[in-house]
Every structure is written in structure tokens, then in C-alpha cells.
Amino acid sequence: MQLTFYISSLIAIAATIMVITRYNIIHALLYLVVSFLALAVVFFILGAPFAAALEVIVYAGAIVVLIIFVIMMLNLKDEAKEQEKKWLTPGIWIGPAILSIILLVELVYIINTTATAGLSNLQVDSKAVGLSLYGEYILGVELSGMLLMAGIVGAYHLGRKKKKVVHRFLEKIEE
Amino acid sequence: MNSIPIEHALLLSGILFMLGLIGVLIRRNIIFMLVSVEIMLNASGLAFIIAGSKWSQPDGQVMFIFILAMAAAEVSVGLALILQIYYQLKTLDSDAANKLNG
Numbered sequence: 363m364q365l366t367f368y369i370s371s372l373i374a375i376a377a378t379i380m381v382i383t384r385y386n387i388i389h390a391l392l393y394l395v396v397s398f399l400a401l402a403v404v405f406f407i408l409g410a411p412f413a414a415a416l417e418v419i420v421y422a423g424a425i426v427v428l429i430i431f432v433i434m435m436l437n438l439k440d441e442a443k444e445q446e447k448k449w450l451t452p453g454i455w456i457g458p459a460i461l462s463i464i465l466l467v468e469l470v471y472i473i474n475t476t477a478t479a480g481l482s483n484l485q486v487d488s489k490a491v492g493l494s495l496y497g498e499y500i501l502g503v504e505l506s507g508m509l510l511m512a513g514i515v516g517a518y519h520l521g522r523k524k525k526k527v528v529h530r531f532l533e534k535i536e537e
Numbered sequence: 538m539n540s541i542p543i544e545h546a547l548l549l550s551g552i553l554f555m556l557g558l559i560g561v562l563i564r565r566n567i568i569f570m571l572v573s574v575e576i577m578l579n580a581s582g583l584a585f586i587i588a589g590s591k592w593s594q595p596d597g598q599v600m601f602i603f604i605l606a607m608a609a610a611e612v613s614v615g616l617a618l619i620l621q622i623y624y625q626l627k628t629l630d631s632d633a634a635n636k637l638n639g
Binding site for chain 2 (some may be wrong): 401402407432450455476509510
């Protein structure tokens with residue numbers, strides 16, 4: 363059980379590193395799916411099978427497919443890859459990477475100096491999650507429903523192509 | 538003997554969050570920036586799951602579901618914005634979108 367946790371976390375980290383360094387965006391998305399699947403295994407080991415299923419269905423399924431649809435709509439050419447190569451030079455990425463790694467080292471230090479504790483092996487099944495979700499968290503469920511509605515309306519409004527305004531007399535002449 | 542130390546699980550969450558942050562900072566392509574934000578949201582969800590697992594309570598998973606709903610709404614609006622930027626500027630360079638006129 364412990365070994366599977368470490369193996370899948372290593373896979374998740376390696377796949378995420380590959381995601382942020384690829385030039386081709388489709389390759390990056392494939393690595394992103396691998397990263398999400400590895401994290402789903404981690405969730406399962408941590409005793410959250412419902413969250414693991416949601417991770418596979420919503421993240422690796424819906425969100426990645428949505429991004430792939432948009433990439434297909436954009437219809438990128440081969441020059442996009444060359445441009446990515448030009449943008450991702452060491453001069454650009456080395457500064458933010460070093461600063462973020464310093465932050466990570468601080469985080470590691472803070473976590474390692476606090477008291478140690480083992481995680482429980484108990485599974486929290488979907489029944490407990492559902493009872494909690496529709497019990498004390500019902501207000502949050504309603505609010506996230508409104509958030510999704512706002513997301514749909516906003517995406518529809520923003521994603522629409524603007525109609526070309528043509529005068530009605532000109533339109534008739536064209537016919 | 539069978540239990541995973543909580544530090545290691547939290548470290549995984551921290552490393553993934555940091556990788557997402559590096560991705561946002563170093564990429565100029567807007568789609569890559571959106572994907573990196575997804576990675577960061579996922580890492581914070583992992584932290585909630587770890588906390589829920591520590592006390593064997595369902596609250597962590599409930600918070601993860603809320604993060605999931607937020608990520609879905611955010612990615613749909615973000616992709617619509619990317620489409621609009623690409624139609625108007627004909628590029629995915631985030632530096633090209635620095636003017637506020639519509």
C-alpha cells in the first residue's frame with residue numbers, strides 16, 4: 363500500500379514536469395491525463411474512492427476533452443511549435459523556476475519540522491460524502507450550482523463569434 | 538506500519554502546486570497557463586483529501602467536489618476567453634493581450 367503510494371506520486375510528479383516542458387500542446391495534454399490518473403490512484407490509497415472516481419471522470423475526462431476541443435477549433439499550424447521553442451528559452455524559465463524551488467524547499471522544511479502523524483487507513487465511502495454534502499454543506503451545493511450556471515452563461519456569451527453588421531439594403535443587393 | 542506519513546502526502550501536494558506555479562510563470566502560451574492553473578487547483582484538492590483522510594471525515598472530499606465544480610466553471614470561461622483572444626489577435630501569446638480596448 364505504501365509502495366503504491368510512492369510509485370504513483372512519482373508518476374504524478376514526472377508527468378506534471380513533462381506537461382510544463384512540452385512544446386506540442388497535445389503531448390502536454392496526454393501527460394496531463396497520466397498525471398490525473400496517477401493522482402486518482404493516490405486518492406484511492408488515501409481512502410477517498412469517490413474523489414478518485416470524480417478525478418477520472420471530471421478532470422481526466424471532461425476538462426481535458428474540453429481543452430482538446432478548443433485546440434481543434436483553433437486549428438494551430440506547425441509554426442505554433444516553432445514559436446513555442448522560441449518562447450521557452452532558459453533565460454525565461456530559469457528565474458521563476460529557481461524562486462519557486464526556493465519556496466518549495468521552505469515548504470519541505472516547514473512540513474518536516476512539525477510533528478509527525480500517520481494517515482488512517484479508513485476509507486470514507488461515498489455514502490458518508492453524500493450525507494455530508496446534502497446535510498451540512500447543502501448551501502455550498504446550491505452556490506456551486508449557481509456558479510456552474512454563471513460559468514455556462516459566461517462561456518456562451520464570451521465564446522460567440524461577433525456577427526458582421528451588414529446594412530439591410532446591401533444584404534438585398536448581394537442576394 | 539501500513540500507514541503513509543502525512544508529511545509525504547503533503548509534500549506531494551506541495552510539489553505539484555509548485556510545478557503548476559512554475560508552469561504559469563514560464564509559459565507564454567495561454568492554453569499552457571490555463572492547464573498549469575488546473576494542476577494547481579488539483580494539488581490544492583489533494584491537500585483537502587489528505588486532511589479528510591487524516592481525521593477520517595468526509596469534509597475533505599466535499600471540499601474537493603467544490604473545487605472540482607469551480608475548476609469546471611473556470612476552465613469553460615477561460616477557454617471561451619482564449620477563443621475570443623485568438624479570433625481577435627490571431628495569436629496565443631499572452632503578451633499580445635496587454636491592451637484593454639475591445
